[in-house]
Amino acid sequence: MTAQRANPSEDGEGGLRAVPTTSTAKLTIAQAVRDGLAAEMARDERVIVMGEDVGVDGGVFRATDGLIERFGPQRVIDTPLAEDGIVATAIGMAMSGLRPIAEIQFMGFVYPALNQIFAHAARMRVRTRGRFHVPMVIRMPFGGGIHAPESHSESYEALFVHTPGIKVVIPSNPHDTKGLLASAIRDEDPVVFLEPKRIYRAFREAVPTDDYTVPLGRAAVPRAGEDVSLISWGAMVRVCLDAAQELAGDGISAEVVDLRTLNPLDRDALLASVVKTGRAVIVHEAPRTAGFGAEIVALINEHALLHLEAPVQRVTGFDTVFPYARLEKHYLPTRERVVKAVRAILDF
Amino acid sequence: MTAQRANPSEDGEGGLRAVPTTSTAKLTIAQAVRDGLAAEMARDERVIVMGEDVGVDGGVFRATDGLIERFGPQRVIDTPLAEDGIVATAIGMAMSGLRPIAEIQFMGFVYPALNQIFAHAARMRVRTRGRFHVPMVIRMPFGGGIHAPESHSESYEALFVHTPGIKVVIPSNPHDTKGLLASAIRDEDPVVFLEPKRIYRAFREAVPTDDYTVPLGRAAVPRAGEDVSLISWGAMVRVCLDAAQELAGDGISAEVVDLRTLNPLDRDALLASVVKTGRAVIVHEAPRTAGFGAEIVALINEHALLHLEAPVQRVTGFDTVFPYARLEKHYLPTRERVVKAVRAILDF
């Protein structure tokens, strides 16, 4: 059973209740990751999980909880503390018939592995003209808002999106988490799977217990609207939904677009929404300058400029380092800032 | 003597001949790097140079030629082959009173050092609230066009521009090379200094033998025009100048903006040009998606949308891995592509 949805904009609920299924479980995002991993491991014995503390400990966010008991230490591998080594060995495995899922404990610790991701994982297929490829998933929690110490709050998705050869997937709810994870694991190319840790356990949703996928490259429209498009991904989708709710109180109809995968990008869905509403606000946690929001503005400029009623706005992190816990609330985009941006362009 | 130029757009020649000076030498960009390094080392004994093959060999592009003879192996340090180690030790040095200039042999080899650049160099000042800072320059040749093997052609400037705390400087000619390098070395914060290797030895220009600086954060306008703004940096500036030349033959007046530093960005100069011409083409070698070109489009959208006569165009590398030598000419932006883009927006 797959949940491949035809036209995301036909599906105002983000596909959550659109999928008929025999049974569901109420899961958080973290649990959906765990269930998704377990399902894929059960389905395909080439799938293995590796990383720091993913085994006995079950992951620092419990996203791999119980897997080692079920699948054993040969398939759930507690590695030494070395991100470059994790990704490098995973590449060697992926090139020789396994389908490794490497966990990086926090996105702020992926930097040592960027060499392997940029110079090898992303390029293996093209530089060997298809002789080798790297069916690998690199999972990592990302984003701020959990009052964590430094290096635990980054949103560096733009790095990966700017790297051809790497798919970038970012779920915003439990249903999509499991379905996108299945697609990522089954994909023949390397996928960076970014998990919005701020909402890892923020809410539960009904998630099918059966096998299903959410395809890569398809945006969702969790809320339809007419006046403005709020475009975001990950934890910011909920901020946008909250803003839309508030705006609705003032009679402003905001459409929320959840990109879900940044590469491949569902450009058509994105542009369709902007063409319809004529206004767009892009919301992301990453620093503004050269963030992925800029790319969206550029695409709108190239393909829908004449439909714009006002300049596209970006509500983003500042061009600063992500602050420690005591100031992080000032950094993160908020409902208020989104609402303010919407009002600004409606007044334009 | 400094060459700090008031208003870049007043200075149609990119400042080359605008600077009165006692004596000049005809130098290539590579030689301007070498002379710039020597001048700063002579001026300030805290300045040291380190990297792979920078000493006895004088650098694989000869950009450090003769420095070890002049300043000795204590100040010109041939390091082990380890980019992370180079940048990490340079940070330790910079935090304790030296001013290291670390060379990364090619931009494609900086990835192992990104952890140190992102997690430490960029953040040291803010995370210690000014107690420490990292006055360091990381030099590296970048860009394609020299028929080099794989990993020798990347243009990954967007990575650094998206990292708050790192200044990004990219000269396009010998004069600016020496002057910007002096500013970078004297800067109190970490600077990534990207040298367009394709034009390292492509041409010579008169460069003052005396001490001068070109300030960071100031664009140049090497060719003024009325109809369209061609915005670029590094080796692409010459492609734009060539295109402007060709367009002039058809009576189209193109202004060429050489950004010179991407962070801090001379937004005013950039916007002034676009406001004047109403049309812009951005030219860079990096892959299009989430390249720095997108940020420029976003800035124009935010600050000059109503002045646009047509959508801003991007002439960039493809969203692919940089191809090996036999196909690289297809990848790199060319004069023809720039001209075509200009014609397209003039016909809009």
Place this chain on the structure above:
Amino acid sequence: MPRTTVFESVIERLEILAPDGVVDEGLMPGLNDDQVLELYRNMVRMRVFDEKAVKLQRQGRMGTWPPLKGQEAAQAGVALAMSDDDWLVPAFREHGIMILRGVPGHLVLAYWAGDERGSAFPDGVRCFPIAVPVGSQFGHGAGLGMSLGLRGEQAVAVTFGGDGATSEGDFHEALNFAGVFKARTVFVIQNNGWAISVPRSGQTASATLAQKALAYGIPGVQVDGNDVFAVYAATMEALERARSGDGPTLIEAVTYRLGDHTTADDAGRYRTEEEVEAWKERDPILRLGRYLQARGLWDDAREEMLAEEAAKWVSSQIEALEAMTPPDPADIFRYMYAEMPANLEEQMRSLIEEVAS
């Protein structure tokens, strides 16, 4: 001569103070009673401070905290060996030695409470900031040591890391640089048995961590890290070597993290109570206490006084923490660069307005 030995080596382990408090007189470093008493006091202060911080976290008055309980000797012994002008390059579990080297306790607390001002050490405190990315500080220590040498300073850079940190490429590159350039750096690995849930044996197949020094042609030594005299003696030797220009040393201090990895961790998920109990027997503070008692230098009354004094000092640090003005949101921008660029000015102004409204 076709199968010849081209390299031979031995790694030694140094122990001076046995768990029962008896010392090996032949190896005992020259410390006077005041120094020994000071060691004890410092270790007790660390413990009280650490336990209090854990409590603060449980009460919601502190962010995530990484307890050092059990590792007091490894930090106090090194601190005592260091000269005033030596530098400390910590990882993230070194609050003990950071405070001994002059970092005000309330700043350490502020750091873990999520306030960047915690790393704004007073002038003159020769300590690098806490480094969270595991292993990333080793290279700073190597570079600092190279820089001290280049500038003719006598000071040494003492650089800490954990057992898990030895697996990172940074460790390798840093020690290799230090070896090649004879950096004035001493690398201290606090091998506390665990890197979160991964035991030392899962981290590397080498018999000891000290032997990793052999890869870099530098001396390596293992010490009982719960034996403050062994830690002190090994550090003195290493500092001496660095100061005389003979290059870096790797010290593996074998100790144990008695607490959780951090307050966000539950060590019960991955290790046994028995293991923890066995290590409690080897508690570095008990051990030095036994020695002091046997020497007649300590008694219950003094212990009580010390406990009071330590509690008072810790309270004063918490008061200082809580007396700190709230951090200024503008600081997010203010320290990004020496001079603030225009785009940051704009962003800062918009935040200031927002906060004011």
Place this chain on the structure above:
Amino acid sequence: MPRTTVFESVIERLEILAPDGVVDEGLMPGLNDDQVLELYRNMVRMRVFDEKAVKLQRQGRMGTWPPLKGQEAAQAGVALAMSDDDWLVPAFREHGIMILRGVPGHLVLAYWAGDERGSAFPDGVRCFPIAVPVGSQFGHGAGLGMSLGLRGEQAVAVTFGGDGATSEGDFHEALNFAGVFKARTVFVIQNNGWAISVPRSGQTASATLAQKALAYGIPGVQVDGNDVFAVYAATMEALERARSGDGPTLIEAVTYRLGDHTTADDAGRYRTEEEVEAWKERDPILRLGRYLQARGLWDDAREEMLAEEAAKWVSSQIEALEAMTPPDPADIFRYMYAEMPANLEEQMRSLIEEVAS
């Protein structure tokens, strides 16, 4: 027992074939005459191929080329020891062994001529592509070796790297993983004395590179890398160990790069003629030739025949290279992903149009 030895080790160097062509019979591996003759032929073919590639580059018919001249024994000896189903994980100077393991010579030439199709090895060739970022391949070799073990294969991953590459963090992490997981991986370091202009002594302060194995608790051995029998014997032992599940081995083959680093380099800038001349005396091909002659297995007539045959083979490879159709610009896009996304389709179409017009 307060100052005890906790680790002891010895690193050995293996030499079997002396520069004068005399072998140590006691250590001589069991090779029949045909095998030895094959070794010689392979080494000569490599040399002819390599020298021809350098010439092609000088003539502008080839991109940058990294000569392997002088390192033939280190590659031929390893190749002979490998089983059919073993994997090779090369760095970038391993054309010799790549060809011996089944990579067509013209593809190696194509790679360095700037054509990605050079890494599209025929099916069944168990060789990873050339890795340009120094050291980055070690981890692939470790992961491959882990994967072979996990899937119950008998094959071993033989992973090459240079002396310079041992300084990268990748080397450390890869060997550490391999040690912990007992990967079926043999790491061969061709220590050719130089990493571009940096001599081995500037790369690390360790006396040997083989001893770096001690950091990972795995066996390490140094061999005379210009002694093809020693290389073969050490590799056989290491492969055997890996195959029986006893984990990885680090082999340091001490050899010398007689040529420039690449055709873009001028080694005269950083090393002396005398050094090069001294190493020419130790040429691995001369040495094996002396042995063959002493054994009566070789003479000038055969040498001449071999030279001719090698030249012919090399010509055939160049012909095959030059017979390749020009690469298709659309290939830039075609192999980026298993399925081409829409934006790439557009970009590809625009390029195809541009090329057509």
